Amino acid sequence: MVKNNQPVIKVLYMLRIIVKEGENIDRALKRYKRKFRNVKVLQELRERKQFTKPSVERRALIKKAAYKEQLFKQE
Numbered sequence: 001m002v003k004n005n006q007p008v009i010k011v012l013y014m015l016r017i018i019v020k021e022g023e024n025i026d027r028a029l030k031r032y033k034r035k036f037r038n039v040k041v042l043q044e045l046r047e048r049k050q051f052t053k054p055s056v057e058r059r060a061l062i063k064k065a066a067y068k069e070q071l072f073k074q075e
Contacts, residue, residue: 015039 015035019028036042 015032017028017032017035019025
């Protein structure tokens with residue numbers, strides 16, 4: 001993506017999980033999976049698979065907000 005003839009550089013960092021002494025490897029793997037999910041790498045990859053028009057994105061955002069508002073009104 002080029003903006004004003006300047007390339008936009010996005011820095012991606014590796015996820016690091018430090019396994020503590022005596023810690024179960026399954027526990028460390030669970031922490032890694034949680035951290036990966038919270039960073040939303042996979043979600044961004046899926047969004048970038050195909051282009052969505054800004055108007056469509058806005059419409060989806062408004063629809064999502066209306067749905068959330070409806071849920072809060074029910075409570």
